Amino acid sequence: SLEQLKCIGCGIPIQTDNPKLEGYAPPSSLEKEDVVCQRCFRLRNYNELQPVSLSGDDFLTILNGIGEKEGLIIKIVDIFDFNGSWINGLHRFVGNKDILLIGNKADILPKSVNRNKLVHWMKAESAKLGLKPVDVKLVSAHRGQGMPEAMEAIDAYRKGKDVYVVGCTNVGKSTFINRIIKSATGVGDVITTSHFPGTTLDLVEIPFEDGKAIYDTPGIINDHQIAHYLDTEDLKAITPKKELKPKVFQLNAEQTLFIGGLSRFDFIRGDRSSFTIHVSNALPIHRTKLENADDLYNNHLGELLSPPSGESLEKLPPLVRHEFSIKKPKTDIVISGLGWITVQHPNVVVAVHAPRGVNVVLRPSLI
Numbered sequence: 001s002l003e004q005l006k007c008i009g010c011g012i013p014i015q016t017d018n019p020k021l022e023g024y025a026p027p028s029s030l031e032k033e034d035v036v037c038q039r040c041f042r043l044r045n046y047n048e049l050q051p052v053s054l055s056g057d058d059f060l061t062i063l064n065g066i067g068e069k070e071g072l073i074i075k076i077v078d079i080f081d082f083n084g085s086w087i088n089g090l091h092r093f094v095g096n097k098d099i100l101l102i103g104n105k106a107d108i109l110p111k112s113v114n115r116n117k118l119v120h121w122m123k124a125e126s127a128k129l130g131l132k133p134v135d136v137k138l139v140s141a142h143r144g145q146g147m148p149e150a151m152e153a154i155d156a157y158r159k160g161k162d163v164y165v166v167g168c169t170n171v172g173k174s175t176f177i178n179r180i181i182k183s184a185t186g187v188g189d190v191i192t193t194s195h196f197p198g199t200t201l202d203l204v205e206i207p208f209e210d211g212k213a214i215y216d217t218p219g220i221i222n223d224h225q226i227a228h229y230l231d232t233e234d235l236k237a238i239t240p241k242k243e244l245k246p247k248v249f250q251l252n253a254e255q256t257l258f259i260g261g262l263s264r265f266d267f268i269r270g271d272r273s274s275f276t277i278h279v280s281n282a283l284p285i286h287r288t289k290l291e292n293a294d295d296l297y298n299n300h301l302g303e304l305l306s307p308p309s310g311e312s313l314e315k316l317p318p319l320v321r322h323e324f325s326i327k328k329p330k331t332d333i334v335i336s337g338l339g340w341i342t343v344q345h346p347n348v349v350v351a352v353h354a355p356r357g358v359n360v361v362l363r364p365s366l367i
Ligand code: GDP
Pocket: 050, 051, 052, 104, 105, 106, 107, 108, 139, 140, 141, 142, 143, 167, 168, 169, 170, 171, 172, 173, 174, 175, 176, 219, 240, 241, 242
């Protein structure tokens, strides 16, 4: 039966149900004598790592294993989903290892965003969440921006020891590691999957010349990530592909903006004012009166107000209202996984409605 099948590359039990989970092999491949999981297949044939993901418990087992090792931990976050891509409790497992925090997807930041301010904010948020990275680097794993600097930093901070890369699903961890693999020389033979002592999970090992290695860990599925509530189509729509084009709205009090049907912004009190929306260019913004907003949402979710659409309509948790009284000029309201709204003028009262579990926080504007 299927349960007995194991990948001849890494030994993981083969499953044919979920391409995103470890041990996946397409059903057609089971006809062959030697079954290789998709991850090993791609690694062998294309030198390309595939993302795999795990639920919390299995991941903690891995973290426990890493806790006993020496080396540098690279934690990758999506700068658009800082809170959604945060791994809670990592500090309990790092031992005395340093953590280098990498903020990925820098290519979609508009030019108006001050990179130093973003790095500063990431440091401050990390500290709030109990982690003190040795350094924070911004990269685009996809386009390559910042990668040479990140690689230099890795080399400096690892101090001749191993490197463990951790991150939630969807932050671009595989893209990041694939870029490192491609930039390494003679990649063909050097990459091996290796069994990690103390766990049943196989980490991919990318050797350094000094006998040490970079280890990729499976991505953790974080329930708070808005991405997990959306089907593929909707996920495409919220995921910015290109540099964001900020959209400016002049609003009077008692007006509402809908970001698709995923979030809602109410301008409750204050003088006529301008608000700049930073979300994927593919997300439609809809303006209405505050008094009509509930009806519009109840009657047109999934149609006029989409995404969500299709499957996501059932999966998406209900919206929760977060009210803010903003006293300072130039404040961002960050909706994790979606983007942020820059409130230009002070002394306004606003409310953001976002799916339950999705983090909504204020920060000084990055502009
Ligand atoms: P993993 O689950 O963390 O391994 O993430 P993947 O490497 O599979 O990437 C998740 C999604 O983010 C994919 O749609 C990638 O195309 C996208 N992505 C990864 N890196 C970048 C980047 O630097 N910039 C942008 N814009 N998208 C990225």
